[in-house]
Amino acid sequence: MDQVDRILAQWHQERPDLDVAPMGMFGRFGRLRSILSAELDKVFAAHGLNGASFDVLATLRRSGPPYALSPSSLIEWTMVTSGTMTNRLDKLEQAGLISREKNPEDGRGFVIALTEKGHALIDAAVTDHVANQHRLTKALSADEQAQLDALLRKWLAGMEADGS
Known part of the structure; x- marks a missing residue:
């Protein structure tokens, strides 16, 4: 279990009437974005x-x-x-x-x-x-990276089509 799983478990306990599955994805995206941004910034900074x-x-x-x-x-x-x-x-x-x-x-x-x-x-x-x-x-295999990329592409295309 990661921290997001623990947060979701709390919500399931307190509000079992809500489907909080998207909250898990958004929580993980937020955490990943923070970590990845910091790691990318290190390389940029190394080059001024x-x-x-x-x-x-x-x-x-x-x-x-x-x-x-x-x-x-x-x-x-x-x-x-x-x-x-x-x-x-x-x-x-x-x-x-x-x-x-x-x-x-x-x-x-x-x-x-x-x-x-x-x-x-x-x-x-x-x-x-x-x-x-x-x-x-x-941490992801080549196949997993391709699957994730395809899913993100599909999601982004849907969001852009909706004008989001």
Whole structure:
């Protein structure tokens, strides 16, 4: 039994009329989220990053050559507001990890591009990040990981379809 099981047992005792099964899932998700976030943050911090800066650099890196995107594309991929993105970009530019360059397709706008320093940093960080993710999921077999991923995908698709 884990702590969530003990909490559910208390609810079963006090309110046997309620089906508290979802409470168990949400309790475990909350606990996992807390643990996993802390473990992911350790890897980001080891590279002088946080989750937000990692997200921007990783988005640029996975976009492929020339590793540059418009601010609106970055906002779309990272799902943050323009004000939040501007703050992130200012900090990354000050650190020399990105540059703002004229958009070659539209001289009025600009693109955000990885610098050589940013490219090297995100390559090292993402290598460690993926290794960390493997470490964090090793309690599940490959089949269990695939099953969990499929169930989470189904659940998320249902929630997104409902507009949640």
